[in-house]
Amino acid sequence: MTDETLARRLELPCPDVTAEEAGEILQSRYGLSGTLSELGSQQDRNYRVDTGEQAYVLKICHMVYETIELEAQNAAMRHLAGIEGAPRVPRVVASTDGQDIIAVVVRDQTYQVRLLEYLEGEGLSGPAHLPGQSVAALGALCANLARSLADFDHPGLDRNLQWDLRRAGPVAVQLLSAITDGAARDRIAKNMVAAVRRVQPFAPALRLQAVHHDVTGDNVVSRRDEKGRLIPDGVIDFGDIIRGWLVGDLAVTCASLLHQADGDPFFVLPAVKAYHEIYPLKEEELRALWPLVVARAVILVASSEQQISIDPENEYVRANLVLEQRIFDTAIAVPFDLMETAILKTAGVELPTVATEHWHPLLPDLDLQNMLYVDLGVESQHFAAGNWGQGDMDWRLLARAASEADAAATRYGEYRLSRSRLLSARPSATYALHADICLAAGSAIAAPFSGRISWQNHHLVLEGADISLHLDGIDPSVEDGAELEAGQAIGAVSGEQGSLGGLRVQLSTLKGTEPPLFCTPAEVFAWSELCPSPAALLGHGVEAPKPVDAEILAVRTAHFAAAQKHYYETPPRIERGWKEHMFDVEGRAYLDMVNNVTILGHGHPRLADAVGEQWLRLNTNSRFHYAAVADLSERLAALAPEGLDTVFLVNSGSEANDLALRLAWAHTGARNMLSLLEAYHGWSVASDAVSTSIADNPRALTTRPDWVHPVAAPNTYRGEFRGPDSTGDYLQSVLAALELIDGSGERLAGFIAEPVYGNAGGIALPDGYLAAVYGQVRARGGVCIADEVQVGYGRLGHHFWGFEQQQVVPDIITVAKGMGNGHPLGAVITTRAIADSLEKEGYFFSSSGGSPVSSVVGITVLDIMADEALQQNAREIGDRLKGRLVALMDHHPLVGAVHGMGLYLGVEFVRDRATLEPATAETAAICARLLDLGVIMQPTGDHLNVLKIKPPLCLTAESADFFVDMLEKVLSEGW
Incomplete structure (x- = not known):
């Protein structure tokens, strides 16, 4: 083929064949009819055909492309179809007279036509973001395809094609004339010259074979794995198949990924690694790879510019040009040497080091x-x-x-x-x-x-x-x-x-x-x-010592009981915090949106000073007499409603709830407890018994002791009854449980519940629910326990205690977590009469709960909360945050609801807003992507489909906006 022919090809518009004319070809030559929709292409005209039973692709090509070239494409697909482990490829469909390639005349213009089976699956180019697993899978597919084509040969492979990277320099020269912006043209030309010069020394060593040469996001089809990630397993459009450089094939694939790289060329390295593991490249090929990526980027931009100049109505090309410019900008964003080194290291090539043993001192007078x-x-x-x-x-x-x-x-x-x-x-x-x-x-x-x-x-x-x-x-x-x-x-x-x-x-x-x-x-x-x-x-x-994260994680795994889980599959090693931010050992800053334990924020100097001063003076247990324990008890009693004036100090929420249950038993002389389904109250034997969250314990619903009587979760979003007016319906479940207890001749000890459904993401209980239940419980002599461990202590902003939202007063309040800002501290606040009931069974003691240090921690936390107006901040920033989260629902159907108030919020993801099918896998993947973007977030709820948003109460408006911006970025770009 001559250069003149190549020049003609460079100037071709898409074939001028309408959908109606394509339908006539389909009917007359293939005996098929159906709905036609155009598929984008640069120089072919492609139509998807849906017959109702089968889908096909009708490909219409200019005659300037020789028939033998199309025959090579068909032969390659048949070759691959017979190789085990090769990617899926389309099946060639013959015309009614048995031909794979037919010539047709449309308005005096002759074209070549083929019909291929439509290969089902999703492309990779649609999402603005691809996870590393998808990138690696594309590299693996490219390698499997090239390896499967290694022994394929056909005379139609020897083509003079503009995309052949062996001819990138001359082709670029022909294409650059279409770029009218002189500065842009010079920039593109300069980078092409640099790329060609770097490839030239390696060219003799670059292997030649049959290569697809267009394994891009547009030309692969994918399935989704168990986490919803796209994994390509099929290849379409063999229009660029040639006998060319093997590494050029990978260069095309790497270049195609750069429009999804967010400006980071290292984004392609998982594809390089996966490719090299399957079909190893020579060192010369690895060194030539990045210059070929740059050359491909140049050809893409220049070719699209020229195509628009001769076919200005081609919206497919115009849209691609935006992405191709992004590819080019990313490809040249870093020095060639850096990418060459990164590629060689990724492939496991040992690089030489500079000899320094004979160097002279830089600072000769310094010891x-x-x-x-x-x-x-x-x-x-x-x-x-x-x-x-x-x-x-x-x-x-x-x-x-x-x-x-x-x-x-x-x-x-x-x-x-x-x-x-x-x-x-x-x-x-x-x-x-x-x-x-x-x-x-x-x-x-x-x-x-x-x-x-x-x-x-x-x-x-x-x-x-x-x-x-x-x-x-x-x-x-x-x-x-x-x-x-x-x-x-x-x-x-x-x-x-x-x-x-x-x-x-x-x-x-x-x-x-x-x-x-x-x-x-x-x-x-x-x-x-x-x-x-x-x-x-x-x-x-x-030389600073290298972080040993993997080794430390291995030690943790070896000696830390497996039931004590960590966030994320590969967790960052966090060693510092400040306000609402956390830092890993590599200096990555994360916005902490889940740490309800550190209510003041991380690293508060005033709290640290108070703890240090007290520890230098005294730390013992609460059997000794000292002022701090009295001061904290008085402060807590003053925060509670009138009559709840007696305090127990403990060291955790589990211990607080466990003690609350013991108080209920001691005061009533009964054992039976009502609790809510989907609830979590702790890990001690008693607090775990009343916990029914299957997210925390998959066997929770089948292992409750007989004294626990779970009642229907009053989940106003996805429960059996919906909305704030569902109290009467949910009360029936409570009454049914109470009737069973009454009928057994036994008595009721009490009822425990979070006043806001914390473990489900901060869902508000139905209006008047607690008042109705509390009334039934107290009528039977039982006591009512409000578990405020997660939702109380100012976190809701509009209320200090969660039960205030329901306008009730419990008999027992349990609190922990934020009360100590991470220090092990909790409390049970109740009436003197209920507290005295426990003393009949013996005394109670918690070693660190009321220690001098713990008491000072509790007092200082309350002082700082007041001085820094943290409850007010929770209200103002929480309202702002919730408003922005709710606005996401207008554009992202995955967001089913936004629960909660203040700085205890939950975003619930569903696959269908009517059926409320939980988007569990998507939620996990979203949390993983948020970590990459600098946000710590985790799922909650029985279906693990709710983002649990409970940051430190010092959260700023800027940080709240950053969180929503990053969540919107994930929802828009993918995960």
Whole structure:
């Protein structure tokens, strides 16, 4: 085929064949009829045909494409259909006269036509986001397809095709003329030239075989796994099949993923890894991969620009151009060297290291034994109360350390807490690829190796044979362009004599590119190869120890009982908190939207000071007499309704509810308890007995003791009866249980319930429900227990206690969690008469519940809540948050309802708003994606389909908005 033919192909519009004309072809040549709908294409005209029994694709092609090329496509699909383990492919359907390819004339224009079976499944290009599992699966499919085509041959594979990456340079030259924006054209051309130059040295080693050359999101079909993720398992559209570079096939696939990469080229690495594991690539092929991705991106953009110029009505091409521009921008966003290194490391290729054993000292007058290395990491003892957010904190700590020694240095490879950005959808660049040294100004600096001096962006660079040294904070004694031998003087540390100066040191193997000072945790494995440790210059203490998350998790798994679960399959290792934020050891900041234990927020300095002061003075148990236990008891009694004036201090919510049940038994002399289905009250024997949540205990409904009588959950959203006026209906379940107890001749001890249905996501009980139930219970001599462990203590904003929303007064209140802001502290508040009933059975004692430290914690929490107006904040921010969450329902059908009030909210996900089918798998996947976006969120409810939103009460409006923005991003883009 000549270049002239290729040029003609480049200028082809889609065949001018209407749906009516296509229907006539279908009827006359295939004996089929049905509903036709157009499928997008760049140069073919494709129609989906639904006959009612079967779906097909009618493909209409220009005659400039030779019949032998179409025959090769058909032959490849038949070849793959016979190979076990190959991806699914369409079946070729012959015409009524037995032909696979027919020629038809439409308005004096001849076209070639084929009919293929329509391959069912979803494409990958629709979602704006793909999870890593989908990306890896696409790479695996591409590898399986290429491996299955390795022994396929056909004369129609030898084609002169514009998409053949072997011809990317010449094709780009022909296409670039269509781009009218001169700056854009020059930018595209420059990157194509750079890509071609990087590929050329490897070209002789690149393997040739039959390749599909268009395994993209548009050309695969997928199934959904058990978590709802798209997993491609079939391939369509063999229109670009050629005999071409094997690695070019993977390059096409990688490029296609970049429009869903959110600007991150590393997004494609799971596909590369999966491909290489199935169909290993040579090192030369791995090195050529990224330049070919860039070349493909150039061809995509240039081709679409040209196609629009000759076919301006082609909306398919116009829409794709937006995505293709995104692909191009992402492909060139990082240096070629970085992506080459990342790809080689992903494939397990060992990379050579720079020899440093003969290097000369960088600071010849400094004894490295006297260097102090300053910890600026997430766990550093230098940081507290958010002081790391002060712009110069790292330098101040460094200078303070240097004043106590000859010199002080920051650590290479440290995840700097000061670099962690709050409320960021992306991880921050926290990993230090350099070291800063604070030492005496005027200290001598010498060349550790021979090289040439140059100035780049106001800092000095010593360019060696295989590595460069970048220095900032230097007064040079050499000229730009000077050639130095190892050991020669470069200059001195800047600054006035007698003062401290700062020197920044960084090594880099990049040529002609200034390396970043920091990189993100996901980029460390590649950037640390290109910017190696300066330990040879500054001592091995300059290297920060690597986090050992996997090892710690393994120890936890080995020794921490398995019933004590952790959030997430691969949990981040969280070692610091501040207000409503948490930080993992790599400096990733997360918005904590689930931690109702830390009601004040994390790391509150006032609470820490109070605990420290008390612990230095005294900590013992409540049998001793001291002021704090009396003060806290008085404060709690004052918060409760009149008459509830007696307090027990305990160390957890489970213990509080357990004690409340014992009080009910002791006071009534009876044993039988009413509880609600779907409820959770704790893990102790008694509190677990009245817990019926199958999310917490799958056997809950079949293992309750006979003294527990669960009644219908008054779930006003998905219960048997719906809405706030369903009290009468739900009361029937209570009356039925009471009749059984009455009929047995036994008596009722009491009723326990959360005043707001916390475990189901903060669902309000029906209006008047507790008043009606409390009346029935008290009429039989029972006591009413309000479990406020999750929903009380100001969290609802509009009320301090949850029972206030129902306008009732319980006989016993249980509280814990936020009461101690994470310290083990709980309480039971009741009447003197009920409390005295327990004393008849012996005394009660909780070792840490009323200790001096615990009591001070409780008092300080209440003081801070009042001083910082946290209940008011819960009301105002909670109302704002709920309003924004409710608004999501207008655009996202998955959001079935928004429950709760204040800062105890629940977003319930359903697959159908009529049937309320719970979207359990989707909820888990949404929580996982939110973690990637910097939000800690977990599901709750019996169906695990409700987001449990209960953040610290110090949550700001900015943080609330960030949470909703990220949730909307997930719902819009996918998970």
